[in-house]
Amino acid sequence: MVRQATLDQLCTFRLGSLYLGIDVREVREVLYHADITHVPHAHPAVRGLINLRGQIATTIDLRTRLQVDEEGSDRRPVHVVVQSEGEQVTMLVDAIGDVIDTDAEIYEEPPSTMVGSARELIVGTYKLDDELLLVLDVEKVVQLEQPEVEGVER
Amino acid sequence: MDEIISEFLIESYEGLDQLDQNLLALEESPDDTAVLKEVFRTLHTIKGTCGFLAFTYLERVAHAGENLLSLLRDGKLAMTPEIADALLATVDKIREILGTIEQTEAEGEPEIDDLVARLGALAEGKPGAAAGPQADAAPAEGETPAEGEAAPAEAAAEGGAAAEGETPAEGETPGEGETPGEGETPGEGETPGEGEAPGADRIGDMLVDAGAADRTDVEIAAAEQSLGDDRKLGKILVDDGRAKEAEVESAAQAQKAPTRSSADSTIRVDVALLDRLMNLVGELVLSRNQIVQLVNDKDDNEFTASAQRLNLITSELQEGVMKTRMQPINNVWNKLPRVVRDLSNQLGKKVRIEMIGKETELDRTIIEAIKDPLTHIVRNTVDHGIESPEDRTALGKDAEGVLILRASHEGGQVNIEISDDGKGIPAGPILAKAVDKGFLDADAASRLTEKEAVQLIFKPGFSTAQKVSNVSGRGVGMDVVKTSIERIGGTVDLQTEQGKGTTLNIKIPLTLAIIPALTVTCDGARYAIPQVNLLELVRLDGQGSSGRIEELHGAPVYRLRGNLLPIVDLRSELGLDSPDDDVINIVVLNADGHHFGLIVDTIEDTEEIVVKPLGRQIKDLKLFSGATIMGDGRIALILDVMGLAHGANLLAGAGEAEIEDVVSANTSLVDERTLLLLGLGDQQQVAIPLASVERLEEFPIEMVERSEGRLVVQYRQKIMPLVDLGATIGMGYGVFDDATHVSVIVCSFGGHTVGLAVREVLDIVSNAEVLETISSDSESVVVHGLITDVIDAAAVVSSVLPIAYTESAEYSDHGGYDAYNESPIGV
Numbered sequence: 005m006v007r008q009a010t011l012d013q014l015c016t017f018r019l020g021s022l023y024l025g026i027d028v029r030e031v032r033e034v035l036y037h038a039d040i041t042h043v044p045h046a047h048p049a050v051r052g053l054i055n056l057r058g059q060i061a062t063t064i065d066l067r068t069r070l071q072v073d074e075e076g077s078d079r080r081p082v083h084v085v086v087q088s089e090g091e092q093v094t095m096l097v098d099a100i101g102d103v104i105d106t107d108a109e110i111y112e113e114p115p116s117t118m119v120g121s122a123r124e125l126i127v128g129t130y131k132l133d134d135e136l137l138l139v140l141d142v143e144k145v146v147q148l149e150q151p152e153v154e155g156v157e158r
Numbered sequence: 159m160d161e162i163i164s165e166f167l168i169e170s171y172e173g174l175d176q177l178d179q180n181l182l183a184l185e186e187s188p189d190d191t192a193v194l195k196e197v198f199r200t201l202h203t204i205k206g207t208c209g210f211l212a213f214t215y216l217e218r219v220a221h222a223g224e225n226l227l228s229l230l231r232d233g234k235l236a237m238t239p240e241i242a243d244a245l246l247a248t249v250d251k252i253r254e255i256l257g258t259i260e261q262t263e264a265e266g267e268p269e270i271d272d273l274v275a276r277l278g279a280l281a282e283g284k285p286g287a288a289a290g291p292q293a294d295a296a297p298a299e300g301e302t303p304a305e306g307e308a309a310p311a312e313a314a315a316e317g318g319a320a321a322e323g324e325t326p327a328e329g330e331t332p333g334e335g336e337t338p339g340e341g342e343t344p345g346e347g348e349t350p351g352e353g354e355a356p357g358a359d360r361i362g363d364m365l366v367d368a369g370a371a372d373r374t375d376v377e378i379a380a381a382e383q384s385l386g387d388d389r390k391l392g393k394i395l396v397d398d399g400r401a402k403e404a405e406v407e408s409a410a411q412a413q414k415a416p417t418r419s420s421a422d423s424t425i426r427v428d429v430a431l432l433d434r435l436m437n438l439v440g441e442l443v444l445s446r447n448q449i450v451q452l453v454n455d456k457d458d459n460e461f462t463a464s465a466q467r468l469n470l471i472t473s474e475l476q477e478g479v480m481k482t483r484m485q486p487i488n489n490v491w492n493k494l495p496r497v498v499r500d501l502s503n504q505l506g507k508k509v510r511i512e513m514i515g516k517e518t519e520l521d522r523t524i525i526e527a528i529k530d531p532l533t534h535i536v537r538n539t540v541d542h543g544i545e546s547p548e549d550r551t552a553l554g555k556d557a558e559g560v561l562i563l564r565a566s567h568e569g570g571q572v573n574i575e576i577s578d579d580g581k582g583i584p585a586g587p588i589l590a591k592a593v594d595k596g597f598l599d600a601d602a603a604s605r606l607t608e609k610e611a612v613q614l615i616f617k618p619g620f621s622t623a624q625k626v627s628n629v630s631g632r633g634v635g636m637d638v639v640k641t642s643i644e645r646i647g648g649t650v651d652l653q654t655e656q657g658k659g660t661t662l663n664i665k666i667p668l669t670l671a672i673i674p675a676l677t678v679t680c681d682g683a684r685y686a687i688p689q690v691n692l693l694e695l696v697r698l699d700g701q702g703s704s705g706r707i708e709e710l711h712g713a714p715v716y717r718l719r720g721n722l723l724p725i726v727d728l729r730s731e732l733g734l735d736s737p738d739d740d741v742i743n744i745v746v747l748n749a750d751g752h753h754f755g756l757i758v759d760t761i762e763d764t765e766e767i768v769v770k771p772l773g774r775q776i777k778d779l780k781l782f783s784g785a786t787i788m789g790d791g792r793i794a795l796i797l798d799v800m801g802l803a804h805g806a807n808l809l810a811g812a813g814e815a816e817i818e819d820v821v822s823a824n825t826s827l828v829d830e831r832t833l834l835l836l837g838l839g840d841q842q843q844v845a846i847p848l849a850s851v852e853r854l855e856e857f858p859i860e861m862v863e864r865s866e867g868r869l870v871v872q873y874r875q876k877i878m879p880l881v882d883l884g885a886t887i888g889m890g891y892g893v894f895d896d897a898t899h900v901s902v903i904v905c906s907f908g909g910h911t912v913g914l915a916v917r918e919v920l921d922i923v924s925n926a927e928v929l930e931t932i933s934s935d936s937e938s939v940v941v942h943g944l945i946t947d948v949i950d951a952a953a954v955v956s957s958v959l960p961i962a963y964t965e966s967a968e969y970s971d972h973g974g975y976d977a978y979n980e981s982p983i984g985v
Contacts, residue, residue: 041785041793042683044732046776053772053785053793058441060785060793062773091773148775 014130016101016137017084020072025130026086026140028103035083035094038063047148051096054083061085061092062146069095069145070122086142093146104137106130114138160263166207167260168426170252173200177249178496181242188230188237197245198227204252213265216255222277223248229281244276246496429522432482439472439479440672440768446472447789480669484519487565487574490529491516494536498561501540508547508558509540515565520572521669527646528574528666531639535576535662536561538636543580543660553657555579572668577661583654585611592617612654616640644750646670647690675767675786677794678745678758680728684794685758686767686786691747691799695761698742707742707757716744716755720832720849726806727757728797731781749803756802765789769796780805833948834903835920835941838884843920843946845939846903850951852911853904854919859897868959869894871902871913878904880913881958887949905951912955 014025040052040063049069054061063083066072083094110131114123125144130137180197184190205220223245229235251273258266446468453465495511502509520528544550544559551557564575585608592614593603603611615636640650648666667673667690675686696718698706707714707725714725723746729736736757744755767786776782780801788794833845861871862880869880880902882894894900894915902913923941939946 039792041795043776043779043782043795044734045779045781050775053776053795055787055791055793058437058444058787060770060773060787062775064775089774093773093775146775 012106013103014106014137014139015084015103017082017097018099018101019066019070019097022070022072022138023101023132023135024066024097024138024140025101025104026084026142030086030142032085032087032092034100035085037080038083038094049148054094056085056092056094059092061094063094063096064146064148065096066145067096067098069148070125086146088143088146095145163211163259163263166211167256170204170207170256173204174249174253174256175492176200178246179492181245181249182495182499184237185239185242191231194227194231198224198231201227201248213255213259215265215268215270216252216259218274219248219251219255219270222274222281226277226281235281235283241280244273244280246500247273248277427482432479435479436483437768439476441787442472443476443672443766443768444787444789444791448791451789476672480521480672481519483522483669485522485525486516487518487520487525487572488513488516490525490532491563493529494533494563497533497536498540501537502544505541506546507540507544509544509561510558511536511561511563513563518565518567518572520666523670524572524646524666524668527642528648528664531642531664532574532576534639536563539576539578539580539660543578543582545581549581567668568665571665574664574666575661576664577659579659582656582658582660583612583615583652584656588612588614609653612652616650616652641750647673647688670769672766672768674764675796676745676764677762677788678728678743679760679762680732680758681734684762684788684792685728686794686796687745687747687756687799688783688796689764691749693746693748693753696744696746696755697761698744699740717832718746718755721753724754724806724808725757726754726802726808729757729759731802731805747799747802749799749808752803752808754803754806754808767794767796833923833939833941835923835946836883836903836916837918837920838889839917840889842884842889843941843944844883844887844889844949845923845941845946846914846949846951848922850905851903852906855902855904855913856899857902858899859894862894862900869915873904873911873913876911878911878913879959880915881955883914883916883949883954886954886958903951905955907952907955910959912959914951914954 013028015028015031016023016025018024035054035056038054038056040054042052043050046052049064051063051065054063065081081096081098082100084097084100085092085094087093107130112129112131114126114129125141126138127141128139130139177197177200180193180200183193184197187193201220201224205217205224208214208217208220226235226241226245230237230241235241251268251270255265255268258264258268449465450469453462456462491513494513498509498511539561540559544561545553545555547557550559559578559580561576561578564573564577566573585606589603589606589611592598592611593600597614597617598606606614616639617637643650643664643666646666647670648664651663651665652660653663654660674689676689676692677684677686679685696716707716709715710722714727715722716725717723723744725744727736743758743761745758745761746753746755767788769784770786771777771784772779772782781798782795783798783801784796785793786796832848834848834851835843835845837843855873857871863870863872865877869882870877871880872878880900883903897917900915901917901919902915903919905912905914921941939948
């Protein structure tokens with residue numbers, strides 16, 4: 005796993021019962037609220053667009069993306085802003101956590117029992133003392149396949 | 159990539175573009191030594207730098223070309239078409255090698271021996287040999303192979319020497335070697351390493367030309383210089399009293415000036431940086447808009463003044479940054495003379511290209527977008543438009559065809575006109591091909607006018623070419639040209655005259671980054687519609703307005719002035735439910751010539767918006783072409799009108815033809831049923847078919863004048879006769895008696911514009927409210943509970959104005975109401 009060697013610090017966040025992390029260097033900023041403009045017919049994981057100081061960023065709902073159950077619909081999600089291929093993308097998470105140092109000793113490939121889209125988006129896990137930290141592949145998260153049914157087709 | 163190499167590539171490409179033009183110019187006037195020197199210098203610089211960077215193949219090619227050029231420059235050879243071909247081939251080869259370098263950072267192993275041999279042979283004055291390598295790699299002639307080998311070897315040797323001996327930065331001036339003394343100029347010493355600017359003449363020549371010094375004096379001074387006098391030439395002349403100091407001074411200034419202007423007044427800027435600046439300015443404009451809004455609510459003079467200043471500066475900055483992205487259209491055009499030359503030679507035609515308005519500026523994104531379509535059109539013109547010299551002579555035309563490119567600004571748009579004096583586009587073969595391809599049947603084809611027939615070349619699939627490129631050339635997809643232009647909000651119009659030539663008019667916007675747009679809302683969200691697609695706005699108000707949207711084969715349509723307008727509901731396109739509302743707002747849009755109405759919730763404002771691209775997660779959505787940030791900082795999506803039309807299947811050929819058929823079948827019916835309701839005073843009203851109305855106007859009574867016993871008004875630089883409708887048909891009051899204003903229905907009959915004067919315009923009534931037709935020849939209907947006569951406007955007008963009578967005779971056949979024969983039905 006090539007990425008493992010380059011991971012020094014992880015920015016962590018929570019999503020339902022999941023504890024997730026991404027390379028801290030990929031995080032541009034964290035936003036607490038922003039007006040989201042809905043985009044009809046977009047991929048279900050796309051929540052809409054936000055105005056990020058004059059740049060338009062696409063907001064992806066990580067719950068939908070990782071197929072985590074929608075339970076707390078009244079949550080005030082947090083935007084984690086990342087840059088991908090020159091475009092700004094924000095990922096909606098439930099709460100932002102600490103930045104933690106990683107330890108290669110406790111790193112492992114994702115468990116083979118994981119299924120669904122989450123399996124493809126997770127590059128590995130860190131076995132922390134009390135729980136598992138899943139490392140997300142940001143590039144894959146923001147890469148959405150267009151659903152078969154195009155919005156405008158009749 | 160290595161910075162030196164990328165710098166070299168940029169510089170060389172620039173040089174090559176110039177070279178193409180210069181070589182063509184040289185072919186026109188082979189004796190133009192200034193151009194020759196410039197060509198020589200460009201190749202020389204490339205050669206020098208190649209030696210420095212160890213690109214040996216490139217260096218050999220450049221060297222062989224330079225050799226040939228030096229002979230031309232010295233007058234040892236005369237310019238011939240073969241030499242020009244060989245030199246252009248050299249330019250192509252260099253470009254090819256540069257392309258390889260750009261991709262791989264190495265020149266690879268390009269095939270250059272033939273070209274070098276050909277150049278060598280030409281340099282030795284054997285034009286016959288040139289044809290050999292050009293046509294075939296292994297020619298028969300005895301000496302050629304031997305020379306072919308000798309030349310590259312020699313070239314390599316000399317090239318190597320050149321690389322060692324002189325650094326590329328030196329930019330050695332041609333001619334210096336032969337006349338050492340004279341070449342010394344004041345400018346040279348002060349701008350080391352820069353080389354002489356192309357425009358800079360030697361100071362001696364300048365003084366002689368200006369009459370400030372004598373030729374012999376200059377030569378003596380130059381000789382003194384070459385004998386070791388290290389004073390400048392001008393100084394020698396002044397010191398010896400052979401020229402006035404002031405004149406030498408001004409000549410020296412003039413000599414320096416061009417050097418300065420090219421080297422110091424321009425810099426290269428990364429386009430990405432400019433794009434970023436443009437973005438930032440866009441943001442600034444938005445912030446400015448917000449602040450200006452805030453100021454309006456506050457009562458603070460100081461704040462207002464600052465805001466106004468900010469407003470002004472922002473506007474100027476925006477304009478300035480927009481300008482940095484502007485490029486003269488010549489950046490596209492300068493490739494065309496070469497295209498024309500090559501293609502016409504290949505086809506055995508003679509074509510001269512003229513370009514007017516080269517300096518007309520366009521945004522660089524647009525320059526990019528029109529490059530291929532323009533090349534395509536020009537190729538087409540040379541290929542199909544211009545006849546062979548023999549045909550032209552037989553027709554009494556100049557053997558040389560002319561292709562004229564014109565560009566100019568006009569009200570925020572750029573007009574580009576491409577015209578030729580060729581044979582024009584014949585309607586016959588086009589119709590035949592269209593019928594052949596099944597676009598329309600022979601019967602329909604026979605009904606098309608010549609102009610309509612010619613427009614068929616823009617139909618998709620009319621030609622077999624799939625893609626616009628400068629090589630696909632022949633046979634040619636004009637539809638692709640049209641789509642490319644329309645994609646950037648432009649229009650294409652074609653006029654052709656048999657035997658006289660063809661003119662294509664292209665209109666394109668100046669920039670794509672900031673566009674005027676209409677904002678509409680749907681389900682609380684705002685959407686922007688580019689103004690270029692917008693035709694008109696229609697508001698259906700009042701009870702039963704939703705009933706005015708009818709169904710035709712299950713597709714919603716609206717009768718707009720006698721035409722069926724397909725309707726798309728934005729709500730259903732966005733996947734929302736449509737509530738049954740009393741008010742319906744329809745935005746009438748144009749998608750590639752297809753008109754349709756878009757139902758939206760509300761129509762807001764038009765404003766300039768900054769177009770931002772969508773992220774790749776949503777880029778594939780056909781409905782939206784981008785997004786923009788509105789004055790309040792929120793985002794609005796920009797609707798893609800073409801996408802909307804596609805999504806609603808409006809552009810599908812069959813469906814559309816069906817609608818057209820129905821429209822034509824229904825036209826007369828629709829014409830008579832949409833009525834304009836007019837009040838004539840005394841509670842009397844009549845109606846006229848809306849289809850016969852051109853415009854509604856209102857004039858103050860003072861404007862109504864008398865001419866030749868008739869009432870007239872001046873209208874649009876013309877005199878328009880007025881007909882008092884009430885008086886003519888004997889209903890209501892006279893219009894002109896006690897009114898201050900008179901309402902006028904402007905109608906046009908056979909080219910004559912006539913105004914029908916009425917008391918007031920009451921309403922537009924669609925067929926839903928027309929309840930009865932009382933008799934077949936004089937139509938009366940019940941509108942708003944009143945029996946109302948439907949007036950045949952043409953008949954009324956023709957009865958009082960004999961001019962309009964003959965030409966409008968057909969209108970009377972409608973069986974309309976004739977004012978004189980029937981007594982009016984009052985209420």
